[in-house]
Amino acid sequence: MLRRKLNLPDSPRNVLSDRPGNSGSVPGYELGEELEMLHPHGFGWTNEGETEPVEEEREEVNVRTRVNKDGSGPNLKNFLEEDEKRSDLEYELIQEEINLEKLQRIASTGIPDGGSLRATTWKLLLGYLPPARDLWQKVLSENRLKYSKLKDEYLLSPSRLSSGEKTPSLDEHGDGPLRRRDVSDEDHPLSLGETSVWHKYFEFTEIAEQIDRDLQRTHPDLKFFSSSGQKKKTQESMRNILLLFAKLNPTTHYVQGMNEVLAPIYYVFSTDPVEENAANAEADSFGCFVRLMSDSVDHFCQQLDNNSSVGIHSTLSRLQEMLKVNDEELWQHLEFTTKVNPQFYAFRWITLLLTQEFEFNTILRIWDSFLSHPSGVQDMLLRVCCAMLIHTKSRLLTGDFVANLYLLQHYPQVDIEYLLQVARDIIPETSTIRVSLD
Numbered sequence: 001m002l003r004r005k006l007n008l009p010d011s012p013r014n015v016l017s018d019r020p021g022n023s024g025s026v027p028g029y030e031l032g033e034e035l036e037m038l039h040p041h042g043f044g045w046t047n048e049g050e051t052e053p054v055e056e057e058r059e060e061v062n063v064r065t066r067v068n069k070d071g072s073g074p075n076l077k078n079f080l081e082e083d084e085k086r087s088d089l090e091y092e093l094i095q096e097e098i099n100l101e102k103l104q105r106i107a108s109t110g111i112p113d114g115g116s117l118r119a120t121t122w123k124l125l126l127g128y129l130p131p132a133r134d135l136w137q138k139v140l141s142e143n144r145l146k147y148s149k150l151k152d153e154y155l156l157s158p159s160r161l162s163s164g165e166k167t168p169s170l171d172e173h174g175d176g177p178l179r180r181r182d183v184s185d186e187d188h189p190l191s192l193g194e195t196s197v198w199h200k201y202f203e204f205t206e207i208a209e210q211i212d213r214d215l216q217r218t219h220p221d222l223k224f225f226s227s228s229g230q231k232k233k234t235q236e237s238m239r240n241i242l243l244l245f246a247k248l249n250p251t252t253h254y255v256q257g258m259n260e261v262l263a264p265i266y267y268v269f270s271t272d273p274v275e276e277n278a279a280n281a282e283a284d285s286f287g288c289f290v291r292l293m294s295d296s297v298d299h300f301c302q303q304l305d306n307n308s309s310v311g312i313h314s315t316l317s318r319l320q321e322m323l324k325v326n327d328e329e330l331w332q333h334l335e336f337t338t339k340v341n342p343q344f345y346a347f348r349w350i351t352l353l354l355t356q357e358f359e360f361n362t363i364l365r366i367w368d369s370f371l372s373h374p375s376g377v378q379d380m381l382l383r384v385c386c387a388m389l390i391h392t393k394s395r396l397l398t399g400d401f402v403a404n405l406y407l408l409q410h411y412p413q414v415d416i417e418y419l420l421q422v423a424r425d426i427i428p429e430t431s432t433i434r435v436s437l438d
Contacts, residue, residue, distance in 0.1 A: 086112040093120055098131040100124065107372035108424075110365050110417075118364070119272040122265070123284065125371040126291045140280075147283035154247045155240060204247060207254050211242045214259040222360060224267055237282040238266055241289060255300040257348075260355040262289050264363055295377055299351045315350055315382070316342045321429035322386045330393050338401045345408035349385050353377070357388075357411045369420050380423065387423035388414075 088106050092098060103124060111118045123129040128143075129136055215235045219225040225234055241262060246254035265288050269281040277284070299312045319342055324331040334340045348356055353370065355363050366384065373380035389396070391414060396404050 082112050085109060086117065089117050089121065093117075094133075096133055098124055098133065100131055101374075104372040104374060107368050109368075111368045116272050116274055116277065118368070119268050119277065122268060122367075122371055123288060126288045128284065128288050128291060140284075143287050144280050144283040147286055150244060150248075151240060154244055204243065207246050208239070208243055210256065211239050211246075211254055211259065214256055215239060218259050218263055219360060224271070225263070234266070234270070237270075237285070238262055240282060241266070241286045244286065245290065245293070249297065252297055252300050257352050258293070258300070260352050261292065264355065264360075264367055265289055265292070267360075268364070292377065296351070296353075312347060312351065315378070316346055318429055319346055319350070319382050319385055322382055322426065323389055325427050325429055326386060327390050327393065330389060330396060333397055334389070334404070338396075338399065338404050340401060340404045340408065344405055346385055348409075349388075350381060353381060354384065358416070362416050365416055366420070369423070379428070383423040383426040383428075384420065386426050387419050391419055391422060 085106060089103075089111065092103050092106065103121065107121050107125065111121055120129070124131070130139055212235075215238055218238070224230055238259065242254055242258055245258070246252075262285065266281060266285040269284050269288075270278055272278045272281070299315060320331065320335070323334075354366055358366065369384070370377045370380050388411060389408075392407060392412070395407060399407060
């Protein structure tokens with residue numbers, strides 16, 4: 001339903017790999033905007049002739065890409081590596097035709113903070129921007145307009161539509177005068193008919209309330225999501241995105257945790273120093289969120305939970321098989337000795353893309369690797385999950401059920417670069433026989 005409504009590609013996970021000569025745009029739902037010149041403090045684009053916007057004070061979330069053996073911070077070598085990486089990315093992003101394979105290789109090692117580097121790169125890796133830079137302005141404009149029309153169609157209450165209003169409010173649910181001549185018996189607010197526009201509107205009230213509750217709990221430790229000045233705007237935009245997603249995907253609707261998956265995307269796009277991009281962060285975040293979710297939406301669909309080929313149980317089986325191929329001793333210990341079922345810990349790892357297991361800055365670094373992996377997000381996600389198990393092998397082998405479950409539900413701090421290197425070296429599962437979870 002979601003792919004049909006937005007004309008998404010049938011195989012979103014191939015969006016990063018099968019692209020030679022492909023514009024990278026998605027038929028029926030495209031976005032883009034033209035890059036300008038390099039700025040001394042970052043990469044961005046703006047309209048010609050405009051003065052450079054004054055950057056508002058923002059909360060910095062710095063990603064530490066290296067941790068020394070003694071636990072100290074990055075050294076001079078690391079800073080030089082970061083500077084070289086920044087230069088490589090900036091050079092790639094000003095090419096008339098972006099080399100996506102090269103962009104993947106650079107991004108997989110971590111995207112430097114600051115400027116528009118991460119926002120622009122994520123949009124390219126998710127297929128939201130096409131490789132051809134001269135199409136960016138057209139693609140972005142079309143998709144931002146399309147998002148605005150979708151909001152008008154699905155998020156405005158019938159009374160606001162009849163009165164001609166175009167701006168939805170976070171707290172209003174259909175108040176406002178209705179002209180009687182415009183209201184049929186079928187479309188009266190008290191109508192119980194299943195085809196009534198009001199019935200369809202009110203059936204999402206409970207979902208909207210759940211979204212609001214979840215947004216209140218989204219990264220309360222970060223000012224971006226919790227400060228009084230930014231909080232209302234952030235929650236309203238994220239609420240619009242999640243509610244619109246739920247209405248466009250009636251099989252899944254909204255499932256608790258989707259807010260956590262949206263948060264990194266919305267943060268990265270909202271903190272883009274280019275004013276025009278930050279102002280359109282809601283529309284851009286929706287487009288990228290849809291693309292990301294189209295590769296994992298089956299994990300949120302309860303009807304597919306017990307499906308042998310799709311759904312979360314199938315993915316958990318893949319993780320077990322991957323662990324067995326890479327470390328059979330650890331697999332045996334978890335599977336038969338302590339009987340720590342992956343549903344107890346990896347369900348959350350996989351459905352929320354590890355957003356609950358690490359600090360926010362580390363999440364951004366991990367997602368650089370997720371989005372840039374040639375085989376897609378889900379493949380790299382399973383590799384990282386498997387690496388997380390192998391990385392804690394010594395503690396898991398000496399632990400019982402309770403100790404191991406606690407460890408995996410409260411994953412310890414790690415050198416993230418080392419963990420990602422382990423993940424890249426993981427051998428993918430090769431057997432077609434799935435390990436039973438029963």
